[in-house]
Amino acid sequence: MEAAIIPPQSAGYNIETEWVEGEPFDWNTVNARFTWNTTGKVNMAYECIDRHVDEGNGERIALHYLSEEEEFTYTFSELKREVNRWANVLLRYGVKKGDFVFVFLPKHPYCHIAMFAAIKIGAVVGPLFEAFMEEAVKDRINDCEGKYLITEDSFLDRVNREEMPSLSTVFTIDKTDGAIPSITSEAEKASTELDTVWVDLEDGLNIHYTSGSTGKPKGIIHAHRNMIQQFQTGRWVLDLKEEDVYWCTAHPGWVTGTVYGVFAPLLNGVTTVIHGGRFSAKAWYEVLEKAKVSVWYSAPTAFRMLKGQSEGIHAHYDLSSLRHILSVGEPLNPEVIHWAYQTWGLRIHDTWWMTETGAQLIANLPTRPIKPGSMGKPIPGIEVEILDEEGQPLPPQETGHLAIRSTWPSIMKEVWKNPDKFASYFPFGEDWYLAGDLAYVDEEGYVFFQGRSDDMINSSGERIGPFEVESKLLEHPAVRESGVIGKPDPLRGEIVKAFIVVRDGYKDRDGLMEDLRRFVKTELAGHCAPREIEFIDELPKTQISGKVLRRELKKRDKVNS
Template identity: 45%
Template sequence: MLIENGQYNIGDICTSRQCRLGRGDRVAMRWLTPGMERRDYTFNELDGLSGRFANVLASLGVGAGEVFFTYLPKQPEQFVAFLGALKLTAVAGTLFSNFGEEALLDRLADARACGIITKKSLLRKIIRIRPQLPDLRFIILVDSDDHQADGIFSYSRLMAEASPAFVTPLTPADAPSVLHYTSGSTGKPKGVLHRHGAVTMINSTAQLVLGLREDDVYWCTADQGWVTGTSYGIIGPWSMGVTQVHFGGGYAAEQWFEILEREEVSVWYTAPTALRMLMREEPLLFARFDLGMLRHICSVGEPLNPEVIHWARRVLAKEVYDTWFQTETGAIMIANRPGIPVKPGSMGKPVDGIEAVVISTEGELLGSGQQGDLCLKPGWASMFSSYLNNAGAYASKFRNGFYCTGDVAYRDTDGYFWFVGRSDDVINTAGHLISPFEIESALIEVHEVAEAGVIGAPDELLYEKVVAFVSLHLGYALTDELQLKIRLHLANKLSSVATPHEIHCLERIPKNKSGKIMRRYLKATYLGQDAGDISTMEE
């Protein structure tokens, strides 16, 4: 039973509870440096370190419900600080380490953050905006041996002076917990606030969708700045007592497969971008590694192109399960998963307890095969509780008794959902509704094409025309012959309506950190317009 005596505190469940269950000596985190050096942290150690950090924050005057941010690359202190803040019942926010000053200011000011933990190389960005952050009382540096002036403290000194013993206060389900900011095409980013009760949904989906078992070794490649990195890179597995691998380096195919083999990873959760990058590697590379312990791969971020699933089956002899959720949903809502047949290209089926429907713009429930707004019946445990300081935006997400996701989809006769695009991504050309994802999937089936992004652009005759952007494999150029090949393939694969009017070649397709193609950025750049907030774009 996950919840004992009414204690919903995520920090306590992920650390102290595991120790109470006799798992204290089990490895909680296998930390791998970029150079592949290994350091194991047991649940006892994680409990003691997060307890120390909770005491550190308490000594700095942090109270329940105050917002504290981490601003770090993936490293052990990230996890200690996140869990320690939650134990104290502060709100834990996470920020990508490549955020610039404007992105930081937007989030820290909106949240009225009381403190932040970071490293010296990032400190100057905070210093420059600090005069505009009257609520920011302190900064903690993970790589400074000494305290500095103006409320800048050394992590190591604070931790050395703090006790590892911390009694987590009884925390109700509705107490605020985690804060993530989402970037929109217009306006400022919105703070998505979650609650401690979300742990029940995250825990159950880690088991039923990711297929995690207590004795697994699990690797989630997501950055903790993203909801996947907190929900399934911290909360889900550790609430089960599962050993996690965390790697401090970036993408490198050979190194990643060395990790999968050496650490005997049994479940791997990664992004479609990573899988598409792996598809570009020579198949002989993968034949060198023994993936016998790996049961399956799960993916999140952008819908999986069918070709990726076929490639994984053919080259890796592994199934890939696509999962769908949003920052606002907090946990997986719809997924292909163990126990049900995979339909390549589909989102899968709703998880237990989730009622998903497709609704027209007039509010009518639509039947099988009809495209409309994907909506969810509210009430699941991990549903966001508010957009911080933006009640109007929160209210606008609910219509006719449903949460409106902003995604366009349809449901087939077997109950599987199929992603069409964001509500502002669907292309209407000559009255035909075209899915950019469908065209992108067909584009990367062309041998020369590595990745693709598709948008609709205004057209006087057609209303919108299809514009494709492609990134090619090394050694290829976008010649007239290749453009003709692409158009013929799309006409044959989809329809003449889906054939791009224009094809442009880019060095890489812009994506955010969860692997989603930033179509609004492609469209704004193409039209010469402001792309809005691009702080989460991959560098």
């Protein structure tokens, strides 16, 4: 076990004045932070935007957008007016409380505005990752019979309306006079005044789809009560203060981008940075310097890429504003933590949570020493156990199922139209949520990830269901059978590897490899495309059901690597 060699950097963290290490914590104490605690009127959009205006902070910068082409900001007052305009357009087209409104846009303030416009009138927002292709978009909208979609012209070729019968209205953000309504053009003529649609804490807020090892992605519904934990983890884990400038690099199409790129920072009233460009060490250091970022949340893959690309580059930039760095999405390598500490003089604080949990549960808090290789300890108010196959607690240092007592505010409301899937997260009863991760806890309560208990692939922090990739590969005319696994990779954590049984008549294996990659990339999503393909005469399967034995494919790959 590696020693706790990286102590806290300084004092003055939010959590120091609000909680004593080792003391119990009651989530109900957070309620006083919200206006609904006294008014009884609940809405996430109001708490993120309008509340700050009503409290006299309307001229503070809410969003700071930077790209290679442009740079601009929205104050909280400007953001409120624009959200109201867009919401009035949605109302005019019939959007009502409980409707699903999907947002399929690049990283841009319009993505935030669209999401909040839907939420403010009581709709359930479904952010879609900008790299999703036609099949991924169709599956998600069809699953919950989504009626509305906000996108841009360049994405329309991935929106096959003929195969999405529920989709009644598609808006574009581009100012066109075509058959598709332009929400930006119509918003210019709409009123800046709007009566917020008040909801209950248990009403639906957003839906995110998470891939599984079998079947299509499942829709995880979260409720407005999530704001309780999202606000508090923003204060304690992200350590957000009013004067902070905060940058979460994730796209809102992923749950991190929604929770900690949209909701948590605005709940805490801080300036949120949005970067519209592609990754490069130079571009990211320019954002950190130009926006004067003080708190930065990204993924281990990004930090590993910075490490590989940026030897010495950081010295050319003023990073003096940066004080707190965090990571999420996949295990954070100890060597990256040491590199960052030596390079930037700052710790990277690993955090752990899932789409289904709605907010952070385990983290390296800024007040605690970091044990490189550990994702930290449970945050206040969270109880963790490591359970064996019978649901019994295991002692320290023994690997088992990571389980969390199901009493936290941001736990998922439901799995859309799939109560059996929801129940599968609680195999030992409703008290314990099982994450699907294997882990152990040391004698001091630090949690160490050891792998997945299913076949899920985690590549660059993006969860990929092997079944979805296998199904897409089977649509290619050359493929008779397919099996997909996650293969360990030093940069991305895992990559997608496909084993293919080819139909008779296909000879050009090299050309077929590239064709299969391109097929998955264009039909499903780029991050799902196999980076390695191995042709095989026969897939290992169970004798009775004929199910592909992915564990045998992993053994084969390990032997041949």
